[in-house]
Amino acid sequence: MSGIGTFDLLFFGLTTLLVLLGGIGTVAAKNPIRGAMGLLTAIVGIAGMYLQLAAEFLAAIQIIVYAGAVVVLFLFVIMLLGPQATTSAGAAGTKVSRYFGAGVLLVTSVGAMSLLWRTRTEIAALPKLPPGHGTIEGIGRELFTTHIVPFELSGALLLVAVVGAVAVARGKQIDPTSAVKVAVAKKPTKQASGEAEAHTAHAKEAG
Amino acid sequence: MDNVQSLKYLVPELALIGGILLIIAWDLVAKGKAKLTGIVGLAAVSLAISGGVGLAALLSKSEPVALFYGLLAADRFSNLFRVVFAFVTGVVVLFSIPSDETAKESAELDAEDAPKDSALTKFRRDPGEFFALLLVLTLGMNLMASSRNLLMIYLSLEIVSVISFVMAGLKFQDKKSSEAALKYVVYGGVASGIMLYGMSWIFGITQSLYLGECAERIVALTTAQGKVPAVVFVGTVCMLAGFGYKISAAPFHMWTPDVYEGAPTPVTAFLSVGPKAAGFAVMIRFFWDALGAADMPIVKGTPVETPWPIIAGCLAMATMTVGNLSALGQDNVKRMLAYSSIAHAGYMLLGFSVFSEAGVASIVFYVVTYCFMNLGAFLIVAGVAEQNGGDETINSFKGLGRRAPVVAAVMTVFLISLTGLPPMAGFVGKFYLFSALVNAGGTWNWAVAVVGVVNSVISLFYYSRVMRAMYLEKSEKTEPTQVRKLFNAASILLAVPTLVLGVYWGPVYDFVLRSLSMAR
Numbered sequence: 001m002s003g004i005g006t007f008d009l010l011f012f013g014l015t016t017l018l019v020l021l022g023g024i025g026t027v028a029a030k031n032p033i034r035g036a037m038g039l040l041t042a043i044v045g046i047a048g049m050y051l052q053l054a055a056e057f058l059a060a061i062q063i064i065v066y067a068g069a070v071v072v073l074f075l076f077v078i079m080l081l082g083p084q085a086t087t088s089a090g091a092a093g094t095k096v097s098r099y100f101g102a103g104v105l106l107v108t109s110v111g112a113m114s115l116l117w118r119t120r121t122e123i124a125a126l127p128k129l130p131p132g133h134g135t136i137e138g139i140g141r142e143l144f145t146t147h148i149v150p151f152e153l154s155g156a157l158l159l160v161a162v163v164g165a166v167a168v169a170r171g172k173q174i175d176p177t178s179a180v181k182v183a184v185a186k187k188p189t190k191q192a193s194g195e196a197e198a199h200t201a202h203a204k205e206a207g
Numbered sequence: 208m209d210n211v212q213s214l215k216y217l218v219p220e221l222a223l224i225g226g227i228l229l230i231i232a233w234d235l236v237a238k239g240k241a242k243l244t245g246i247v248g249l250a251a252v253s254l255a256i257s258g259g260v261g262l263a264a265l266l267s268k269s270e271p272v273a274l275f276y277g278l279l280a281a282d283r284f285s286n287l288f289r290v291v292f293a294f295v296t297g298v299v300v301l302f303s304i305p306s307d308e309t310a311k312e313s314a315e316l317d318a319e320d321a322p323k324d325s326a327l328t329k330f331r332r333d334p335g336e337f338f339a340l341l342l343v344l345t346l347g348m349n350l351m352a353s354s355r356n357l358l359m360i361y362l363s364l365e366i367v368s369v370i371s372f373v374m375a376g377l378k379f380q381d382k383k384s385s386e387a388a389l390k391y392v393v394y395g396g397v398a399s400g401i402m403l404y405g406m407s408w409i410f411g412i413t414q415s416l417y418l419g420e421c422a423e424r425i426v427a428l429t430t431a432q433g434k435v436p437a438v439v440f441v442g443t444v445c446m447l448a449g450f451g452y453k454i455s456a457a458p459f460h461m462w463t464p465d466v467y468e469g470a471p472t473p474v475t476a477f478l479s480v481g482p483k484a485a486g487f488a489v490m491i492r493f494f495w496d497a498l499g500a501a502d503m504p505i506v507k508g509t510p511v512e513t514p515w516p517i518i519a520g521c522l523a524m525a526t527m528t529v530g531n532l533s534a535l536g537q538d539n540v541k542r543m544l545a546y547s548s549i550a551h552a553g554y555m556l557l558g559f560s561v562f563s564e565a566g567v568a569s570i571v572f573y574v575v576t577y578c579f580m581n582l583g584a585f586l587i588v589a590g591v592a593e594q595n596g597g598d599e600t601i602n603s604f605k606g607l608g609r610r611a612p613v614v615a616a617v618m619t620v621f622l623i624s625l626t627g628l629p630p631m632a633g634f635v636g637k638f639y640l641f642s643a644l645v646n647a648g649g650t651w652n653w654a655v656a657v658v659g660v661v662n663s664v665i666s667l668f669y670y671s672r673v674m675r676a677m678y679l680e681k682s683e684k685t686e687p688t689q690v691r692k693l694f695n696a697a698s699i700l701l702a703v704p705t706l707v708l709g710v711y712w713g714p715v716y717d718f719v720l721r722s723l724s725m726a727r
Contacts, residue, residue: 145210148275150358164369
């Protein structure tokens with residue numbers, strides 16, 4: 001612990017606080033916009049942690065991509081759905097499963113805590129970083145030499161995910177010409193069933 | 208080995224990538240009947256190159272090499288799985304060719320009662336993306352089997368998962384299929400999250416993502432402490448969530464029945480075999496390579512006790528029991544086979560309980576036999592359901608022994624093999640798994656083996672229900688029926704090795720045993 005100065009500790013405390021408060025805010029907020037803001041706070045905190053770990057590039061990316069793009073996208077979606085949109089919380093069926101889930105989470109997190117405590121001595125101090133680690137040049141060199149395959153593979157993964165999303169979403173839309181046909185074909189049956197329902201309703205009234 | 212030199216060991220994957228690109232291009236250019244023919248041809252050629260090169264490398268006595276600075280390994284183990292994956296995908300490609308009626312209906316676009324079970328339903332007029340995605344999936348599985356780096360393991364696993372989600376949801380206008388895809392996504396996300404968390408623990412203690420370097424550090428720590436470090440234990444258990452999800456082991460199996468039932472049958476057949484085999488490949492490599500589970504360091508004269516046999520044994524017992532007991536009450540044959548595939552993951556997990564050379568060889572051998580019998584069984588379910596207007600329940604099998612004797616006989620071969628009765632391949636596979644356990648000895652191994660045998664007996668009940676329906680029960684229809692010629696040929700093609708491996712398995716088992724050498 002000798003290598004850590006007071007400023008480092010203070011900074012770490014601050015970022016941890018940001019992440020924790022942001023996380024709690026995200027989960028606990030009733031208003032989805034406040035939840036998104038909580039997420040933003042947590043993301044900024046994590047960016048601070050990256051800075052402290054000498055990963056300046058990652059810190060910048062964290063702010064640009066997550067805070068700048070992802071949270072804004074969340075906000076767009078929330079705005080489109082309307083800020084009043086809520087989940088169907090509190091229904092009778094979900095209450096039991098919620099308590100069950102909370103119980104499982106409690107048990108596992110207590111177990112994880114105790115394991116963390118037992119393993120606190122096993123994690124050795126991190127090695128000294130080479131100069132230039134975490135800068136744009138350093139990351140670029142890594143990405144295009146030793147880690148070119150994972151880099152390309154993540155590109156392929158993202159592309160495939162987009163193609164898959166389009167394939168699934170587009171299939172739901174029927175060809176406009178066939179949609180007309182289906183609508184025409186369906187109409188009579190709908191009327192027929194409507195009449196049948198009316199008949200049964202009459203029959204019930206009569207009964 | 209640097210990046211450019213590595214490429215020449217990557218021919219199977221490059222062939223697949225070429226196939227994917229050509230299929231997409233052909234899909235844009237070609238029209239009419241030539242479109243499907245060309246796409247299937249391209250897929251078949253690229254798979255043949257991929258599998259052929261893998262087989263050639265397997266037959267030549269090539270030394271294992273580390274590719275891309277150690278990210279991937281080209282060794283006999285990865286080559287064996289390359290061949291398996293190319294074969295499985297090839298069968299599924301055959302399987303996914305739409306029947307003439309479906310093709311006609313998709314041209315007319317308005318048949319409301321088209322068989323919903325083909326992978327290419329009426330709203331899917333572009334077969335290109337289905338086959339391209341199938342090849343990307345194969346590419347991902349190949350990379351899974353050869354990854355020697357935690358990052359590569361995660362990325363390749365994720366490619367396989369993402370495409371599996373899409374393929375499960377490809378039956379448009381079908382609520383069950385959409386539900387299956389959504390469930391798959393949610394479970395997949397949770398499982399990957401837990402696995403990543405586990406990887407971060409392993410990285411934290413070993414300070415490396417390369418499996419070889421992880422192993423050195425873990426061995427050093429284990430020797431120093433006289434036991435497996437708790438951090439490694441936590442990390443591995445968390446990573447098992449991701450692996451267990453891929454192989455559908457209990458308690459991560461919940462998605463399986465819904466996805467297998469909802470997805471188009473060719474996709475189900477593929478998911479129950481391909482990603483499962485890939486999951487086992489990556490798991491074996493992780494245990495073998497990173498944890499060094501096969502040879503633990505010796506402290507004070509005795510090898511260090513590891514928690515892995517207990518964990519793997521518990522997982523195996525839970526998976527077998529859950530799968531078999533749930534399969535008992537199923538009327539939908541596809542769903543029943545889904546539960547049975549969970550049970551088979553349990554049998555294969557038995558091999559992890561004794562992580563010796565014999566144990567690993569028996570797992571790999573079982574994976575190979577399982578590919579034949581399970582693909583075959585699904586093929587017949589798809590064929591029979593197609594003839595019965597998409598009815599996958601046991602009713603459509605009634606009286607099949609008289610109406611379609613060949614189909615019924617082939618199905619019986621697969622079912623007997625899945626049960627694990629002689630003289631089928633499934634029996635030999637199970638025999639090796641159990642004998643690995645019994646030879647290793649010890650109360651725990653015996654107990655696990657007994658649970659496995661009891662489970663095999665339970666499985667006889669539900670497999671024989673289908674056989675009874677085929678031979679002893681009468682259906683209202685008596686006229687002879689036929690499944691498509693293509694399906695017929697493919698299922699007979701799969702039944703032959705299922706039978707032959709049950710009688711004459713020695714060379715194949717030796718071959719598997721020799722293919723276990725991994726880059727270390």
